[in-house]
Amino acid sequence: MTKKNWFLLAILGVVVVAIPPFLGSYFQHVLILIMMWVTMATAWNLLGGYCGQVSFGHAVFFGLGAYGGGLLHLHWGTSPWWGMIAGPLLAVIIGIPIGLITFRLRGAYFALAMLALGETFRIVFINWEPVTAGAVGMIFSRTWGAQKLPYYYIALAVAALSIYVVYRLVHSKYGYYFVSIREDQDAAEGLGIPTTKYKLYALIPSAFFTGLAGAVYMNYIAYIEPHSVFNLSAISIMMMLCVMLGGAGTLWGPVLGAAAYTILSEALRAGIGPLAYLIFPIIACLIIMFLPDGIIGDWGKIKRVFSRRKPVYAGGE
Amino acid sequence: MAYLEIQHVVRRFGGLVAVNDITAGIEQGEIFGLIGPNGSGKTTLFNCINNYYTANSGEIVFKGIPITRKPTHEICKLGIGRTFQVVKPLRRMTVLENVMVGAFLRTSNATKARDKAMEVLDFCELMHRKDMLAKDLPIADKKRVEIARCLAGDPELMLLDETAAGLNLREIEAAMEIVKKIRDSGITCFVVEHVMKFIMGLSDRMMCINFGSEIARGTPQEIASHPEVIKAYLGEEYVEGG
Numbered sequence: 001m002t003k004k005n006w007f008l009l010a011i012l013g014v015v016v017v018a019i020p021p022f023l024g025s026y027f028q029h030v031l032i033l034i035m036m037w038v039t040m041a042t043a044w045n046l047l048g049g050y051c052g053q054v055s056f057g058h059a060v061f062f063g064l065g066a067y068g069g070g071l072l073h074l075h076w077g078t079s080p081w082w083g084m085i086a087g088p089l090l091a092v093i094i095g096i097p098i099g100l101i102t103f104r105l106r107g108a109y110f111a112l113a114m115l116a117l118g119e120t121f122r123i124v125f126i127n128w129e130p131v132t133a134g135a136v137g138m139i140f141s142r143t144w145g146a147q148k149l150p151y152y153y154i155a156l157a158v159a160a161l162s163i164y165v166v167y168r169l170v171h172s173k174y175g176y177y178f179v180s181i182r183e184d185q186d187a188a189e190g191l192g193i194p195t196t197k198y199k200l201y202a203l204i205p206s207a208f209f210t211g212l213a214g215a216v217y218m219n220y221i222a223y224i225e226p227h228s229v230f231n232l233s234a235i236s237i238m239m240m241l242c243v244m245l246g247g248a249g250t251l252w253g254p255v256l257g258a259a260a261y262t263i264l265s266e267a268l269r270a271g272i273g274p275l276a277y278l279i280f281p282i283i284a285c286l287i288i289m290f291l292p293d294g295i296i297g298d299w300g301k302i303k304r305v306f307s308r309r310k311p312v313y314a315g316g317e
Numbered sequence: 318m319a320y321l322e323i324q325h326v327v328r329r330f331g332g333l334v335a336v337n338d339i340t341a342g343i344e345q346g347e348i349f350g351l352i353g354p355n356g357s358g359k360t361t362l363f364n365c366i367n368n369y370y371t372a373n374s375g376e377i378v379f380k381g382i383p384i385t386r387k388p389t390h391e392i393c394k395l396g397i398g399r400t401f402q403v404v405k406p407l408r409r410m411t412v413l414e415n416v417m418v419g420a421f422l423r424t425s426n427a428t429k430a431r432d433k434a435m436e437v438l439d440f441c442e443l444m445h446r447k448d449m450l451a452k453d454l455p456i457a458d459k460k461r462v463e464i465a466r467c468l469a470g471d472p473e474l475m476l477l478d479e480t481a482a483g484l485n486l487r488e489i490e491a492a493m494e495i496v497k498k499i500r501d502s503g504i505t506c507f508v509v510e511h512v513m514k515f516i517m518g519l520s521d522r523m524m525c526i527n528f529g530s531e532i533a534r535g536t537p538q539e540i541a542s543h544p545e546v547i548k549a550y551l552g553e554e555y556v557e558g559g
Contacts, residue, residue: 171427172425172427173421173426173427173430176414176417176418176421176427179407179409179410179414180407180410180418183406183407183408183409183410184406184407184408186369186405187401187405187406187407188407188418189369189388189390190367190369190399190401190405191390191393191418191419191422191466191470192393192394192422192470193390193418194388194390194391195390
C-alpha cells in the first residue's frame with residue numbers, strides 16, 4: 001500500500017473507533033449491521049470474487065454460524081458467546097464436505113448446487129424440531145441489554161479481522177492461485193495448481209467468517225429462527241449484491257458495497273416500506289448493465305461520466 | 318528407456334479415434350517435432366500427456382514414472398510444462414502476475430516468485446509488457462506469456478503447442494530464437510507445429526501423424542521428402558512428381 005492509502009486507512013480507523021459512542025442508539029444499530037455485512041461480503045468475496053466460485057448459498061454458513069452457539073445453548077445451556085467459536089467452526093466443518101462435492105462442478109452448476117444446499121439447510125432446520133427447535137427458533141438473553149456499543153466493537157473487530165485475513169491471503173501465493181482459478185481453471189491446472197484443493201482453501205476462511213458474522217448476529221439480535229438466518233434472498237443474494245455493488249475481487253469493494261447496501265436498505269425501509277424489495281432487484285440489474293466490476297472496479301468509468309468533456313473535433317466547430 | 322515414453326496411446330471420442338496407437342520416445346535435451354494436418358490428433362496427444370484427457374489405453378512414462386492417470390497439476394509438478402495452442406492467458410492479471418503464478422510452483426514466497434518471474438520475463442524479452450493486463454496483449458506477446466509462465470515453473474520438458482500459429486514472419490523468427498534458447502538452457506522440447514519454417518528449422522527429430530496414426534518419422538529432411546507426408550499434406554498426385 002502507498003503512503004496515502006495508509007493515511008486514509010488510519011483516518012478510517014480513527015473514525016470507526018472514536019465516533020460511534022457519540023451517536024444515537026439507532027445509528028449504532030445501523031453501524032453494527034454495516035460491520036456484519038462488511039464481514040459477510042468480505043468473506044463471500046474471497047471465494048466468489050477472488051477465486052471465482054460464485055456461491056448462491058452462503059446463508060448455509062451464516063445460519064450454521066448462528067446456530068452453532070444456539071444449539072449448544074439449547075441443549076447444554078452454555079453461554080451464547082461460545083457461539084463465537086462453535087458457530088464458525090461448525091460452518092467450516094460442514095463447509096469442507098460441501099466444497100469437496102460441489103467443487104467438482106463448474107460455473108453455473110456450482111452456483112445451482114449451492115443454491116439448493118442453502119434451501120435444504122433452511123428446510124432441515126425448520127423440520128428437525130428435536131434438535132433445532134424448529135420454526136419457532138430460539139431466544140437468548142442479551143449480555144448487555146439494550147446497550148449497543150459493546151456489540152458494535154465486537155462486530156467491528158470481526159470485520160477488521162476478516163479484512164486483514166483476506167488482505168494477507170490475496171497478497172500471498174494463495175491469492176495468486178485463487179485468481180488464476182477464476183481466470184482459467186484449465187490453465188491453472190496446467191500450471192501445477194491443484195484447483196479443487198485451492199478452492200477449498202478459499203472456502204474455509206470464507207465459511208469461517210460468514211459463520212462468525214452469524215454468531216455476532218445471534219448474540220446481538222438474541223433471536224434466531226431458520227427462516228431468517230438461512231434465507232436465500234435476504235442473506236445469500238444480498239451478500240452477492242454487496243460484493244457486486246462495491247467490486248468483486250477487490251479488497252475494499254465489499255466494504256463499500258456492504259456499507260452502501262445497509263444504509264440504502266435502512267433508508268428505503270423507513271421511507272417506502274415493503275416497496276424496498278422492488279428496488280434491490282432493479283439496483284442489481286443496473287449494476288450488471290453499467291458497472292459489472294462494481295464501484296471500485298469501474299471507478300475509472302464512473303470518473304469519466306462525471307468529468308465528461310466536450311469531444312474535440314478536428315478543425316474546430 | 319527414453320526420457321518421455323509414449324507407448325501405444327489410444328484416445329477415442331465416441332466413434333472417432335483421435336489418437337490411434339501412437340508410440341514415441343523423446344530423448345533428454347532434444348527438440349522433438351510433431352506435425353500433421355488439421356485434426357490429425359496432435360493436440361489430443363498433448364492433452365493425453367498432461368492428462369487433460371485420459372488415454373483410453375496405452376501408457377505414458379516420464380523419467381521412469383508412469384503419468385498416464387496422474388492429475389494434471391501433479392504432472393506439471395514432475396516437470397512437464399505446457400503451452401496452449403489457443404492461448405489461455407489469465408486475462409485480468411498483469412503479465413508479471415501471470416508469470417508469478419507459474420513461479421509459485423517451486424516456491425511459496427511471493428518475493429522469490431517475483432524475482433524468478435522477472436528473470437524469466439527478461440529471458441523471454443517481455444519486460445516492457447510486465448504491467449499490462451494479459452488480455453490487452455497482442456497475440457505474439459500472449460504466446461510469449463504462455464512460454465514465460467511455463468518456464469517460471471522450472472520445467473524439464475516443455476510441450477509447446479503451435480507457438481508459431483498466427484504469427485508473422487518476424488515474430489516466427491523471434492519465437493524460434495526463444496525455443497532455441499530454451500533448449501540451450503537444458504530443457505527438452507516437444508513441439509507441435511503447422512508452420513514448416515518453424516519446425517523444420519528447429520527439430521532434431523520429427524514425427525508426422527495423420528488421422529491419429531503415425532505415418533513417418535526421422536530427421537526434418539527425411540520427413541520433408543517422405544511420400545506419405547507429401548500425400549497427407551498435398552494429395553496423392555504430388556507424390557510421383559516430388
